[in-house]
Amino acid sequence: xxxxxxxxxxxxxxxLFLSAASSIFITLSIVIILFxxxxxxxxxIPIIEFLTGTQWTPLFAEPRFGVLPLVTGTLLTTSIALSxxxxxxxxxxxxxxxxxxxxxxxxxxxxxxxxxxxxxVVYGYFALLFLTPILQKxxxxxxxxxxxxxxxxxxxxxIPYVSSVSEDAMRAVPMHIKEGSYAMGATRxxxxxxxxxxxxxxxxxxxxxxxISRAIGETMVVAIxxxxxxxxxxxxxEPVQTFTxxxxxxxxxxxxxxxxxxxxxxxxxxxxxxxxxxxNILGFFLRAKIRERY
Amino acid sequence: xKDIKRRxxxxxxxxxxxxxxxxxxxxxxxxxxLTLFLDLFIDGFxxxxxxxxxxxxxxxxxxxxxxxxxxxxxxxxIVTALAAIPLGVAAGIYLEEYxxxxxxxxxxxxxxxxxxxxxxxxxxxxxxxxxxYFFKFGESILTGGLALTLLILPVVIMAxxxxxxxIPNSIREASYALGATKWQTVRWHILPxxxxxxxxxxxxxLSRAIGETAPLITxGALTFIAFLPTSxxxxxxxxxxxxxxxxxxxxxxxxxxxxxSRPQKGFHMNAAxxxxxxxxxxxxxxxxxxxxxxxxxxxxxx
Numbered sequence: 001x002x003x004x005x006x007x008x009x010x011x012x013x014x015x016l017f018l019s020a021a022s023s024i025f026i027t028l029s030i031v032i033i034l035f036x037x038x039x040x041x042x043x044x045i046p047i048i049e050f051l052t053g054t055q056w057t058p059l060f061a062e063p064r065f066g067v068l069p070l071v072t073g074t075l076l077t078t079s080i081a082l083s084x085x086x087x088x089x090x091x092x093x094x095x096x097x098x099x100x101x102x103x104x105x106x107x108x109x110x111x112x113x114x115x116x117x118x119x120x121v122v123y124g125y126f127a128l129l130f131l132t133p134i135l136q137k138x139x140x141x142x143x144x145x146x147x148x149x150x151x152x153x154x155x156x157x158x159i160p161y162v163s164s165v166s167e168d169a170m171r172a173v174p175m176h177i178k179e180g181s182y183a184m185g186a187t188r189x190x191x192x193x194x195x196x197x198x199x200x201x202x203x204x205x206x207x208x209x210x211x212i213s214r215a216i217g218e219t220m221v222v223a224i225x226x227x228x229x230x231x232x233x234x235x236x237x238e239p240v241q242t243f244t245x246x247x248x249x250x251x252x253x254x255x256x257x258x259x260x261x262x263x264x265x266x267x268x269x270x271x272x273x274x275x276x277x278x279x280n281i282l283g284f285f286l287r288a289k290i291r292e293r294y
Numbered sequence: 295x296k297d298i299k300r301r302x303x304x305x306x307x308x309x310x311x312x313x314x315x316x317x318x319x320x321x322x323x324x325x326x327x328l329t330l331f332l333d334l335f336i337d338g339f340x341x342x343x344x345x346x347x348x349x350x351x352x353x354x355x356x357x358x359x360x361x362x363x364x365x366x367x368x369x370x371x372i373v374t375a376l377a378a379i380p381l382g383v384a385a386g387i388y389l390e391e392y393x394x395x396x397x398x399x400x401x402x403x404x405x406x407x408x409x410x411x412x413x414x415x416x417x418x419x420x421x422x423x424x425x426x427y428f429f430k431f432g433e434s435i436l437t438g439g440l441a442l443t444l445l446i447l448p449v450v451i452m453a454x455x456x457x458x459x460x461i462p463n464s465i466r467e468a469s470y471a472l473g474a475t476k477w478q479t480v481r482w483h484i485l486p487x488x489x490x491x492x493x494x495x496x497x498x499x500l501s502r503a504i505g506e507t508a509p510l511i512t513x514g515a516l517t518f519i520a521f522l523p524t525s526x527x528x529x530x531x532x533x534x535x536x537x538x539x540x541x542x543x544x545x546x547x548x549x550x551x552x553x554x555s556r557p558q559k560g561f562h563m564n565a566a567x568x569x570x571x572x573x574x575x576x577x578x579x580x581x582x583x584x585x586x587x588x589x590x591x592x593x594x595x596x
């Protein structure tokens with residue numbers, strides 16, 4: 001009887017362990033698949049040409065494989081998104097953690113979370129068919145597909161990521177530090193900017209970095225509204241293509257398995273993977289740091 | 295004295311100004327959500343009819359509908375739920391209740407946090423290489439469902455862990471004191487108490503999966519499907535068929551993407567209508583999740 005129970009316990013623990021370990025299997029297979037499939041690409045295309053070329057036309061009759069247009073496209077949309085999300089997210093976080101009455105916080109927070117729940121295709125629709133026509137009234141040069149409008153929408157979309165992580169960081173600042181500041185006669189604003197933000201700095205930095213990683217990896221908004229044109233430009237009024245929207249464009253067509261075109265999406269994928277991995281790990285350690293401190 | 299009063303007044307002025315700015319920035323999101331909903335509603339509402347839900351896509355926008363799209367979404371979600379729930383909950387239980395504090399546990403934890411941050415399209419590439427070409431599942435419902443499983447697994451795991459962590463140790467100790475084994479404690483005490491939190495996490499994960507587009511595009515979900523998958527009920531023995539798992543498919547967000555990418559105004563209206571349906575689906579699921587969390591939080595008092 002006891003032996004039977006012990007056997008059962010052992011068996012269950014093994015199953016649970018395997019489930020937990022499956023997450024490592026997932027990461028490993030991502031790395032293996034990306035390397036394996038893009039290996040053939042980098043065997044044909046020298047990595048120097050890939051990293052420094054300014055033309056990205058893999059589907060043309062005379063294909064060019066310079067990744068820089070995708071880099072500038074991604075940089076452009078990401079920086080527009082961040083210039084919307086960082087200030088708004090940070091101000092909202094300060095307001096929610098230091099100013100807002102309990103009731104306001106309890107209503108605003110779930111609404112902000114809902115922003116992250118809306119499907120990204122819907123945001124894409126909104127950027128292309130609502131925001132772009134409005135922006136065109138103010139900026140006549142704006143083309144129908146551009147980096148600006150999806151950038152702005154993406155920025156609003158990632159506000160919740162920025163605000164919730166930085167709010168957590170600011171709330172982690174111990175009460176006695178805040179009370180010390182108030183006791184000296186500082187206002188809430190002075191306390192927020194001169195005491196709380198410096199104290200929560202690494203957590204806020206983590207929030208920004210998570211925002212960057214989200215913006216780099218965001219796909220459908222740019223795929224719909226930015227035009228899928230690999231342009232080597234920093235002009236936000238022109239159509240651009242990002243790493244993500246390139247992968248979407250190729251996947252929509254009928255690209256046979258094993259061809260060089262097929263392998264390009266894995267090359268773009270591996271670049272994307274390492275960029276976001278870098279930011280994710282950085283963000284993870286910054287968050288761990290603030291948890292340790294207080 | 296006067297000087298000090300003036301400085302205090304200035305400080306207070308800025309304090310109140312910032313309070314207003316803060317309130318406004320917190321409401322930017324809300325304003326955007328409302329505009330978005332209104333815009334979708336104005337563009338798409340006239341198209342929402344019984345026919346819209348029961349027609350296949352078509353070359354003519356007036357005749358086009360979302361039948362194959364919503365059927366595809368439902369079937370893909372079934373696969374995702376069946377795979378993600380057991381795997382994610384089991385992993386969460388292991389990490390909270392069984393795992394020792396060692397390097398391996400640490401690696402798993404960092405790894406899961408990292409998986410949550412990987413762009414969804416990378417999961418699409420993984421599914422393309424692994425499920426479509428390595429396991430040869432083809433561009434099928436099974437592949438799509440499993441791709442989304444990988445995507446929401448971190449969400450389910452983290453929700454499970456959080457729910458379990460909230461249970462006080464006294465409950466576990468009481469159970470052990472009565473001679474229960476670890477699994478008996480988990481099965482009869484930990485799981486029932488954490489059901490609310492776990493359910494919330496599962497629903498939020500699934501609502502994210504419903505709106506996901508990019509990974510399904512990379513695994514080759516088609517944009518134009520004018521037929522339904524094989525019926526799960528068959529007339530021959532054993533009356534249940536799993537052929538549909540390997541059928542090609544499309545889902546709601548891909549249908550929306552397809553319509554929005556076309557130049558004609560008529561298709562844009564269809565896209566808006568599909569957008570309303572999709573938004574309602576995700577909002578209802580999120581609402582249910584919030585309600586469950588609220589109910590369970592009220593019911594359990596430690």
